[in-house]
Amino acid sequence: MQSGISDRIPNPRLLPHPTRPPHNHEKETLVPLTVLQPSTSSFETDLSLLTPHLTPKQALYILLRRYPSTNPAPFIAITYVPDAAPVRQKMLFASTRLTLVRELGIERFKETIFATKEEELSAEGFKRHDQHEALAAPLTEEEVSLGEVKRKEAEEGRGAGERRSHVSSGVAMPVTPEAVEALKRLVGEGGDNLVQLKINIATETMELASSTSVPIGGLASTISSTEPRYSFYRFTHTHAGEETSPILFIYTCPSGSKIKERMLYAASSRSAVQIAEAEAGLKIEKKIEESSPEDVTEQSVLGDLHPKVEVKKAFERPKRPGRK
Structure with a gap:
C-alpha cells in the first residue's frame, strides 16, 4: 500500500x-x-x-x-x-x-x-x-x-503508592508495588509459581490479581476465563534429563471480554513484559497468547518450549537387482 x-x-x-x-x-x-x-x-x-x-x-x-x-x-x-x-x-x-x-x-x-x-x-x-x-x-x-485509555497524568502524590513503567511503545501503565513484589518472588525456587496481573480499567493501573502455586495442569482452572489476564508462570519440569524452571508469559483474552478491555490489554501486553523484566528482574523464556486458558495445556507448553526437530534420513542408493 x-x-x-x-x-x-x-x-x-x-x-x-x-x-x-x-x-x-x-x-x-x-x-x-x-x-x-x-x-x-x-x-x-x-x-x-x-x-x-x-x-x-x-x-x-x-x-x-x-x-x-x-x-x-x-x-x-x-x-x-x-x-x-x-x-x-x-x-x-x-x-x-x-x-x-x-x-x-x-x-x-x-x-x-x-x-x-x-x-x-x-x-x-x-x-x-x-x-x-x-x-x-x-x-x-x-x-x-490507544483506546482512549490515558486521560491525564497521575498526580504527584499518587507516585508514592504506584510505579510507572516506561516503555518504548504500547501503553505505559502504572503498576502497584504489590504486583512488582509478587513478580520478584518468582525468581527464586519454592513459594508461588503463578502470578496473575489485571488492569483496573477505572484507574488505568496494572494490579496484582492473584499469586498462587499450581501444577501446569491447573492453569486452565486458575487463570480467569471471563476476563483478560497477564499470567507469569514458573514452569519447573525435566527435559532431556535436566530440570529447568523457565518463566512463561501467558496472555489470555476470552472472547466474551468487553471491547475496551480487549483494546487496553492488547495495547499494554508489551508493557506487562517490560515491567516483569525491568522492575522484577525476570527473564521471560516464552510468550504464549491464547483466547482461552483452556488452550494452555502441558502438551502445548512443552511443544512451544521444546519443539521436536525432524531428523531427515540420508538418501540411500537403491541396491542393484540380484544383490542382498
Whole structure:
C-alpha cells in the first residue's frame, strides 16, 4: 500500500485487515475490499452504501471523505470491530489502527472513530457521535488510537503508592508495588509459581490479581476465563534429563471480554513484559497468547518450549537387482 491519499477518492472506501494465517507472521497485509461511488451529494444519505459490507464477524478499516477536498483534513478513519469478530482480529485492529492512518498521512484525517455496532455508522449514529464530540474534551491522535485509555497524568502524590513503567511503545501503565513484589518472588525456587496481573480499567493501573502455586495442569482452572489476564508462570519440569524452571508469559483474552478491555490489554501486553523484566528482574523464556486458558495445556507448553526437530534420513542408493 502506498502512502498518501488522492483527493479523487470517492466518499466511502473500505479496507479490511484479514486475520493472521496460522504460524505465518509475514502475510499480515491490508487488502482493499471495495470502493463505493457516492450516489448523492449527502454524506449522511450515502452512509447506507456501507450496510451490505458490515457483517457480524468481519472487522474493517473504513476510510470516508466527509468534508470537501479543499479542507486540509477531508477524511475520517473508522475502525469497525463487531463484538462477534474473532479475538485475533480484535487484537490486530486495536494494535494497528494508528499505523494505517500514519501510512496514509495522518494530517489528512480530521478524526478517527472506533465502532462495534452497525447502527453507529448510520446517519443517526453519526449525529449522536457529533453531539458527543461537541461536549467531550478534545483528545490527541495518540489518545484516541490507544483506546482512549490515558486521560491525564497521575498526580504527584499518587507516585508514592504506584510505579510507572516506561516503555518504548504500547501503553505505559502504572503498576502497584504489590504486583512488582509478587513478580520478584518468582525468581527464586519454592513459594508461588503463578502470578496473575489485571488492569483496573477505572484507574488505568496494572494490579496484582492473584499469586498462587499450581501444577501446569491447573492453569486452565486458575487463570480467569471471563476476563483478560497477564499470567507469569514458573514452569519447573525435566527435559532431556535436566530440570529447568523457565518463566512463561501467558496472555489470555476470552472472547466474551468487553471491547475496551480487549483494546487496553492488547495495547499494554508489551508493557506487562517490560515491567516483569525491568522492575522484577525476570527473564521471560516464552510468550504464549491464547483466547482461552483452556488452550494452555502441558502438551502445548512443552511443544512451544521444546519443539521436536525432524531428523531427515540420508538418501540411500537403491541396491542393484540380484544383490542382498
